[in-house]
Amino acid sequence: xxxxxxxxxxxxxxxxxxxxxxxxxxxxxxxxxxxxxxxxxxxxxxxxxxxxxxxxxxxxxxxxxxxxxxxxxxxxxxxxxxxxxxxxxxxxxxxxxxxxxxxxxxxxxxxxxxxxxxxxxxxxxxxxxxxxxxxxxxxxxxxxxxxxxxxxxxxxxxxxxxxxxxxxxxxxxxxxxxxxxxxxxxxxxxxxxxxxxxxxxxxxxxxxxxxxx
Ligand code: URA
Numbered sequence: 001x002x003x004x005x006x007x008x009x010x011x012x013x014x015x016x017x018x019x020x021x022x023x024x025x026x027x028x029x030x031x032x033x034x035x036x037x038x039x040x041x042x043x044x045x046x047x048x049x050x051x052x053x054x055x056x057x058x059x060x061x062x063x064x065x066x067x068x069x070x071x072x073x074x075x076x077x078x079x080x081x082x083x084x085x086x087x088x089x090x091x092x093x094x095x096x097x098x099x100x101x102x103x104x105x106x107x108x109x110x111x112x113x114x115x116x117x118x119x120x121x122x123x124x125x126x127x128x129x130x131x132x133x134x135x136x137x138x139x140x141x142x143x144x145x146x147x148x149x150x151x152x153x154x155x156x157x158x159x160x161x162x163x164x165x166x167x168x169x170x171x172x173x174x175x176x177x178x179x180x181x182x183x184x185x186x187x188x189x190x191x192x193x194x195x196x197x198x199x200x201x202x203x204x205x206x207x208x209x210x211x212x213x
Contacts, residue, residue, distance in 0.1 A: 030211035041091025141173025
């Protein structure tokens with residue numbers, strides 16, 4: 001059987017790697033964890049926005065008139081998968097403050113183990129916006145795939161997915177269910193454990209962001 005290749009964009013920057021190492025450590029407390037996630041989000045946002053279209057407008061500098069580039073088209077849309085997605089969202093909004101924001105809440109049905117949507121709020125005209133879905137942990141990939149199903153149903157046409165850590169299993173699931181969606185990640189870890197946690201990982205991202213454990 002041919003080996004499935006992992007199709008993901010690994011954003012490997014020394015600053016990201018350093019900050020991620022600090023985040024992984026058990027000793028790192030919530031306040032520092034949140035701050036590090038925010039700083040890495042800036043660097044991921046920089047990379048995921050690399051191909052945004054620009055157009056030229058006429059402006060006056062103190063010295064002369066010039067044609068200068070600004071972002072073209074409708075404001076982009078950031079979509080956070082609740083609740084850990086909000087940790088990535090905050091940093092992305094620092095860099096792209098005019099972005100529109102959507103939220104998707106999903107829980108796992110105890111019997112079917114499938115994600116079930118309990119909350120969905122999206123900006124209007126999503127089909128005309130680049131839509132960037134954020135969730136720090138791409139583990140099984142089922143929540144990410146379900147979130148992207150919702151967004152496509154809502155009319156989103158151009159979607160990217162951004163995470164901090166990805167498991168090979170999650171990348172394969174998302175590549176299979178949505179081969180058109182590029183995945184940006186700061187690291188690809190070894191595997192999932194029996195409970196669906198990423199190894200070596202950093203534990204439960206939501207708990208570490210909000211200090212709930
Ligand atoms: N979600 C988390 O928060 N951590 C994991 O390791 C996997 C999923």
